[in-house]
Amino acid sequence: xxxxxxxxxxxxxxxxxxxxxxxxxxxxxxxxxxxxxxxxxxxxxxxxxxxxxxxxxxxxxxxxxxxxxxxxxxxxxxxxxxxxxxxxxxxxxxxxxxxxxxxxxxxxxxxxxxxxxxxxxxxxxxxxxxxxxxxxxxxxxxxxxxxxxxxxxxxxxxxxxxxxxxxxxxxxxxxxxxxxxxxxxxxxxxxxxxxxxxxxxxxxxxxxxxxxxxxxxxxxxxxxxxxxxxxxxxxxxxxxxxxxxxxxxxxxxxxxxxxxxxxxxxxxxxxxxxxxxxxxxxxxxxxxxxxxxxxxxxxxxxxxxxxxxxxxxxxxxxxxxxxxxxxxxxx
Numbered sequence: 429x430x431x432x433x434x435x436x437x438x439x440x441x442x443x444x445x446x447x448x449x450x451x452x453x454x455x456x457x458x459x460x461x462x463x464x465x466x467x468x469x470x471x472x473x474x475x476x477x478x479x480x481x482x483x484x485x486x487x488x489x490x491x492x493x494x495x496x497x498x499x500x501x502x503x504x505x506x507x508x509x510x511x512x513x514x515x516x517x518x519x520x521x522x523x524x525x526x527x528x529x530x531x532x533x534x535x536x537x538x539x540x541x542x543x544x545x546x547x548x549x550x551x552x553x554x555x556x557x558x559x560x561x562x563x564x565x566x567x568x569x570x571x572x573x574x575x576x577x578x579x580x581x582x583x584x585x586x587x588x589x590x591x592x593x594x595x596x597x598x599x600x601x602x603x604x605x606x607x608x609x610x611x612x613x614x615x616x617x618x619x620x621x622x623x624x625x626x627x628x629x630x631x632x633x634x635x636x637x638x639x640x641x642x643x644x645x646x647x648x649x650x651x652x653x654x655x656x657x658x659x660x661x662x663x664x665x666x667x668x669x670x671x672x673x674x675x676x677x678x679x680x681x682x683x684x685x686x687x688x689x690x691x692x693x694x695x696x697x698x699x700x701x702x703x704x705x706x707x708x709x710x711x712x713x714x715x716x717x718x719x720x721x722x723x724x725x726x727x728x729x730x731x732x733x734x735x736x737x738x739x740x741x742x743x744x745x746x747x748x749x750x751x752x753x754x755x756x757x758x759x
Contacts (some may be wrong), residue, residue: 432466438473444515444577446549453551456568459719471568474575485574486688489595491585491621492605497631498584499539501605501671506542508677509580517549517578518542519569521586549578564715567598567708596624596658597704600697601684604628608637608644608668623655625664627683633668634675641668659696662687726755 432455440448456467492498499520506516518539543550551569566583573581585595596602604625622628628648633641649666657663665683669676691697721727734751737743 432463432470434466434469434473438470438477438575441474441572441576442477446576449549449572449576450551452572453553453565453569456565456572457553467568471571474571478575485579485581486601486684487570487581487583487599488684489583489585489599489602490605491595491602492631493607496605496607497671498605501629501631501669502582502584503539503542504671504674505677505681506539506545506548506582508674508681510542510545510547514580515547515578516542516580516582517573517576518551518582518584519566519573520550520552520584521566549573549576566595570598593620593624597707600691600700601626601687602658603680603684606630606644606648607632608641622652622664624658626659626662626687627664627680628652628666629676629680630666630668631671634670634673638668644668661694661696662690721752721756724756726758727752730755 432451437448437452437455441452452470455463455470458464458467490498490502502518502520506518509516520539539550542548553566553569570581570583583595583599602624604621604627606628608630630641630645630648633645645666645668652664652666667676667680667683669680671677688697691700730751734743734748738745738748
């Protein structure tokens, strides 16, 4: 990637140019030191010129077990939102292989209509081993999408797990997608994820599966009453939907809007974003410290020897870690 013209890139983003937005996300995802500096300059410029409309955007996180129909739901919901006059951005995170480092990035194919709509933007990104089912720079990508005029930003996570707390901590509304008829209605869904949910939707409630979905929703409602909600003023609804037929999508979106209105009136929405920004700051501190440590010449000189000693069992990992930090502190 060539050295970016920050002023020109920022201007293209504010005009809503999808090509400029794509280049900007590639820039913030880069691990090159010069690109990281340029990305920070771009974000600072855009945030200084941030409009009130961008601040009023809705950030929606969607997670669910593999095969729950996350992409199908986003395609169907996105079409409805576009018809209602919204501009929709989708940040779809694909799992990265721990062996090859590669990812499939097939979400754009699964969201065929949405990805070509002039008022939509679909960006698949690899998780690159990041915890929480999100990409390393998802927060930055959301800000870029909002600066480009997208008032609905949807983050589709890799899947369900305890680490999904990372995804929930960067959105205004966290939707958990579940399935009925899989034997165990809560199969693959951790208690911690349900406690973070602002809404649980039982997908594929159509055809012969409709009755099973109704029963699963009733069972899950009872289970949810035993959990501690993330927001004491909001009890997460549980409802059956069908992303395939569209049944229940209007009711589901009405709940999203109700949550937004309640949070805006009470101030909870602003408080949630403010707390997220502080945690984002400390996450950025951790990332930069780790990057600085890994790139330090004194540390690099020790790493190979220490790793071999740890692998052979001649040196405890904790002692190796202490030596790495000691070398870093001496610089």
